[in-house]
Amino acid sequence: MPYTHLAVTGGISPSLFFIKLGIVALSVWAMVNLWLEAFKREKKIVHVPVFALFQFFVVSAWIEAGLMHFTGKSFSREFFYHLNPDALAFGLGAYSGYAWYLVLSMAISSLILRHIALKIKKEPHFFPGYRSYKNRVFLLIPALVLSFPFTPLWGLGREAAHYYFKHDVAITPTHHDVSVLSNLGMNLISLGKSDIETLMPPKHRNLVLIFLESMNFNFVNHPYFPGLTPWLDHYSKRFTLLGNHISTENATMPAIISSLCGIIPEYSRGNDTIALQGNMYKNLACFTDILANAGYRQVYMGGARLSFAGKGEFLLEHGYHEVMGWEQWKRKEHYQQDENHSYWGLHDYDLFHEAAIKVAELKKKAPFHLTLLTLNTHVPGFFSHKCEGYPYPHDNGMLDAIYCMDAALGKFLVQLEEDGFFEDTVIAVVGDHKMFNHENTRSILSERERNHDNIGDGRIFGMIHSPDHDLPGVIEVPTAPCDLAPTLPDLLGVEHNIRFSVGISLLEPIKQDRFILDRDNSNNAHPGCDPSTIALPQAPPYSPCEHRRILSILDANLGYFHEKEDSFFNMLNHVVMRSSIQGVRKASIFMGGQEQLQRLSRDGVTQDRDIEGFYCVVLNEGGGIAARRAYGVHNVSEMRDFISLLTDMERGQWLFLVHRGDVMARLPRTALYLLKKMGWPPSFDNLPGSNTIFVTRKGIDPRAAVFHTVHGKDDLEITLSLTDFHKMLAHSFSSAGKQESHMGEDIQEDIQEDPDFILSVIEDEEILGVDGDNDITICGFGGGDSSISLFSDRKELVRGMNVMAYSYFMQKFEAGFVYDFHDPDVDVHNLLTILTSDLSQWDYTIVVAVHDDARFNLPGTIIKALKDIGAEKIDQLEVRAPYLFIFHTRHGVIHEALGESGSCISEDGRYIIRKILEK
Numbered sequence: 001m002p003y004t005h006l007a008v009t010g011g012i013s014p015s016l017f018f019i020k021l022g023i024v025a026l027s028v029w030a031m032v033n034l035w036l037e038a039f040k041r042e043k044k045i046v047h048v049p050v051f052a053l054f055q056f057f058v059v060s061a062w063i064e065a066g067l068m069h070f071t072g073k074s075f076s077r078e079f080f081y082h083l084n085p086d087a088l089a090f091g092l093g094a095y096s097g098y099a100w101y102l103v104l105s106m107a108i109s110s111l112i113l114r115h116i117a118l119k120i121k122k123e124p125h126f127f128p129g130y131r132s133y134k135n136r137v138f139l140l141i142p143a144l145v146l147s148f149p150f151t152p153l154w155g156l157g158r159e160a161a162h163y164y165f166k167h168d169v170a171i172t173p174t175h176h177d178v179s180v181l182s183n184l185g186m187n188l189i190s191l192g193k194s195d196i197e198t199l200m201p202p203k204h205r206n207l208v209l210i211f212l213e214s215m216n217f218n219f220v221n222h223p224y225f226p227g228l229t230p231w232l233d234h235y236s237k238r239f240t241l242l243g244n245h246i247s248t249e250n251a252t253m254p255a256i257i258s259s260l261c262g263i264i265p266e267y268s269r270g271n272d273t274i275a276l277q278g279n280m281y282k283n284l285a286c287f288t289d290i291l292a293n294a295g296y297r298q299v300y301m302g303g304a305r306l307s308f309a310g311k312g313e314f315l316l317e318h319g320y321h322e323v324m325g326w327e328q329w330k331r332k333e334h335y336q337q338d339e340n341h342s343y344w345g346l347h348d349y350d351l352f353h354e355a356a357i358k359v360a361e362l363k364k365k366a367p368f369h370l371t372l373l374t375l376n377t378h379v380p381g382f383f384s385h386k387c388e389g390y391p392y393p394h395d396n397g398m399l400d401a402i403y404c405m406d407a408a409l410g411k412f413l414v415q416l417e418e419d420g421f422f423e424d425t426v427i428a429v430v431g432d433h434k435m436f437n438h439e440n441t442r443s444i445l446s447e448r449e450r451n452h453d454n455i456g457d458g459r460i461f462g463m464i465h466s467p468d469h470d471l472p473g474v475i476e477v478p479t480a481p482c483d484l485a486p487t488l489p490d491l492l493g494v495e496h497n498i499r500f501s502v503g504i505s506l507l508e509p510i511k512q513d514r515f516i517l518d519r520d521n522s523n524n525a526h527p528g529c530d531p532s533t534i535a536l537p538q539a540p541p542y543s544p545c546e547h548r549r550i551l552s553i554l555d556a557n558l559g560y561f562h563e564k565e566d567s568f569f570n571m572l573n574h575v576v577m578r579s580s581i582q583g584v585r586k587a588s589i590f591m592g593g594q595e596q597l598q599r600l601s602r603d604g605v606t607q608d609r610d611i612e613g614f615y616c617v618v619l620n621e622g623g624g625i626a627a628r629r630a631y632g633v634h635n636v637s638e639m640r641d642f643i644s645l646l647t648d649m650e651r652g653q654w655l656f657l658v659h660r661g662d663v664m665a666r667l668p669r670t671a672l673y674l675l676k677k678m679g680w681p682p683s684f685d686n687l688p689g690s691n692t693i694f695v696t697r698k699g700i701d702p703r704a705a706v707f708h709t710v711h712g713k714d715d716l717e718i719t720l721s722l723t724d725f726h727k728m729l730a731h732s733f734s735s736a737g738k739q740e741s742h743m744g745e746d747i748q749e750d751i752q753e754d755p756d757f758i759l760s761v762i763e764d765e766e767i768l769g770v771d772g773d774n775d776i777t778i779c780g781f782g783g784g785d786s787s788i789s790l791f792s793d794r795k796e797l798v799r800g801m802n803v804m805a806y807s808y809f810m811q812k813f814e815a816g817f818v819y820d821f822h823d824p825d826v827d828v829h830n831l832l833t834i835l836t837s838d839l840s841q842w843d844y845t846i847v848v849a850v851h852d853d854a855r856f857n858l859p860g861t862i863i864k865a866l867k868d869i870g871a872e873k874i875d876q877l878e879v880r881a882p883y884l885f886i887f888h889t890r891h892g893v894i895h896e897a898l899g900e901s902g903s904c905i906s907e908d909g910r911y912i913i914r915k916i917l918e919k
Helices: 002-009 014-040 044-071 077-081 085-094 096-122 133-150 152-164 175-183 230-238 252-261 270-276 287-293 308-317 348-365 397-418 481-492 519-523 544-561 568-572 636-648 669-677 722-732 743-753 757-763 829-836 860-868 909-918
Strands: 206-212 240-242 297-302 322-324 368-373 425-431 462-465 574-579 588-591 613-619 625-632 654-660 690-697 706-711 716-721 776-779 800-807 813-819 844-851 883-888 892-898 904-907
Touching: 014 044, 044 096, 044 152, 175 544, 206 252, 206 348, 206 397, 206 481, 230 397, 230 462, 252 287, 252 308, 252 481, 287 297, 287 481, 297 348, 308 322, 348 368, 348 397, 397 425, 425 481, 519 544, 574 654, 574 690, 588 613, 588 654, 613 636, 625 636, 636 669, 690 716, 706 716, 716 722, 776 844, 776 883, 800 829, 829 860, 883 904, 892 904, 892 909, 904 909
Parallel strands: 206 368, 206 425, 297 322, 297 368, 706 813
Antiparallel strands: 240 462, 425 462, 574 588, 574 716, 613 625, 613 654, 654 690, 690 706, 776 904, 800 813, 800 844, 844 883, 883 892
16 A cells, blocks of 8 residues: 555654554445445446546545655645646656556556455355345444545545635725735735836846745755755855745745745646736736846746746746747757756756856846746756765765755856956845755754745745845845845846835845735635635734735735736737838737737747748637747748648637748748648749738638738738638637538628628728729720729739739739730740639639730630630630630639720729629
């Protein structure tokens, strides 16, 4: 059993072991008897749930044992905080033995139950006491009632219900609440990112902020493990030591948010909170937003993945220009070698090596802010072979991890000092949160320094260096991670107008009995706690329920700074897109009330809008932003990533694509193929010097894609509204199992349901983009005003044959060809290709207009090709006679008109448009 394993390894005390053993034995006895009774009475419907309950019991017992071994306690909210694919993969890798024990236990228990079942079948009375079971049934119910609430299965269910079904209470603060919060040094804030005003000091100071993973205060200057952190020991005596720095968080991401933004973040969904609710705190003003407004270049570097817990996206939203994590490091062949990384990512030794290179680069771009986050001291402890291990005899991997991290950090700080950064740079080194109560960390501290939940006394390490402030050697008053947000701008001398929710600057007076808010206390509130009905005492101490009221008030206030996610319809209500073929103007995709290309990011690195290449915005099915990317057309790696973007798009996502520069001829064939599959018009993709704007949705008929291609040297800008997307949306909401029809069929259905539908469309100039001047005039004599103005594009005709192609769905001009048959070298190959190819799968309107004297010069091959596709009057064409022929690639001839020699043809463009739509 799992608890026997724990007892052997010293994971639980003997008394707790016997209690667990008794509860398990009683529960197993009750469940087996329940199963036997169901089996005896041949109630097969009960067999499966009882058997499943037994297996869940086995699984939960092993999970609980693993948690007790890993954290020192049973199921809790921290377990669910970290319950995600990354943590599961790590757990299976680091604790594969537990997994095998679990599988073995389930197999053995299944075999035992199967053996009992077969025995009962052959020998109905083999089970001791089975015959008299009815006389002892009263023992079964009490056994279940007494034992089950103490089983791991019950604990798992209870904590899961508490975690997943806990509902927040929205509380409007009273005047009394505001007064209490003010006395505690807390604020209800009203200014967000867009309200920031800053003033830089005459002397610009840089900032290096280093978060040390799970670094308890007690690990430094350790009395029982001499020399464990020699460099932190050294610099803690030279810098200002935070002697009473209290951890208020249990995970890295909320600790970072608290430190940057001066809040106690809501983290009800654990590591998935920010990732799944990406709109949280987007408009909140963090100190990094203040520095960004003041002109700081800000870079984040960490060894772990940026995607974990939504870290990368959050940092980019709050002023960082560049964020680097395992996604970037793993591209370097050197770091792909196993000895240079752990499951979590890059070792600290290599991280500080990269940081030293980066800080030298940033020195040229001062003022700068560099944030670093280590990971080697994450339990159970990871060790780089480039470091020396802890030099004293031991068998604890965490000692090596701490010693190695300290050596790497010390080398980095020495380099900073030698390069003169101590003279103009604020340096803060802090632990992110307290250490888990793992066996490797328990053994580092004496019994006197432990408690049942955490290692140490709740303090985390912290030290600060400021070249301009005469800070004390040790700050003894209570401080917390949220204090960094107001403190660091003050140390840099950056003046601003922002108040933080709960943080207090260390340059201000702080009371020794200061109250520090901690969400842990709120989570310990009794089940009947209703924070909306209680009144706060004027001063602490506060009960857990009173903690919950304070946090509910602050959470409601912070909720004003969540970005309200636009619905799909709001995002597409007004879309403006611009491509710039000359590369003079920036590309633009404006939607949801903001310029999306101002927030480009790729692999966690912000991008500018000056590259020559493709710019993409991807919307998910609900209207949220899934990606904003720029891909340089001259960069092979970025073109591969562009292909990956197209390949990995999920069903229901929308792609908006524009470009900057004359890039169409450089589009990789694979990307071109994928775009064609998504609806890209194939007849015009190789036109040199063409501007293209492309919009499509993955998972519907590609022919329903919205696109716009122009053959020309001018920048292209289009405005789209919901009416432009109406027909595409019809595909999104088609009923399950129904064959998705193409747009032409949808229009036919609308016509059948409403005979005036086409007329209403024609009259709505916004839908078609018409400008009112949409007549067709073609003259057969020299000179004259000969033009075609279908939809919004007026095209002047030149002598000879004019061929124009219009997008059926967007009602926009796509491309044009001109053939002057007076020129003996004219090449009609492209025209013959269009007229003789099978284009039935594409929805284009092709317009052929003969203008001026072309009859005697018209090649016979062209006449034959036109006749083959339905032209009947081409044979009657006379010298200097105008001719108009309009056909659709799927629906055939739309209109044909022939004028007399020396005359003009004049047609009503609206009539032609109506016929096109009806087709």
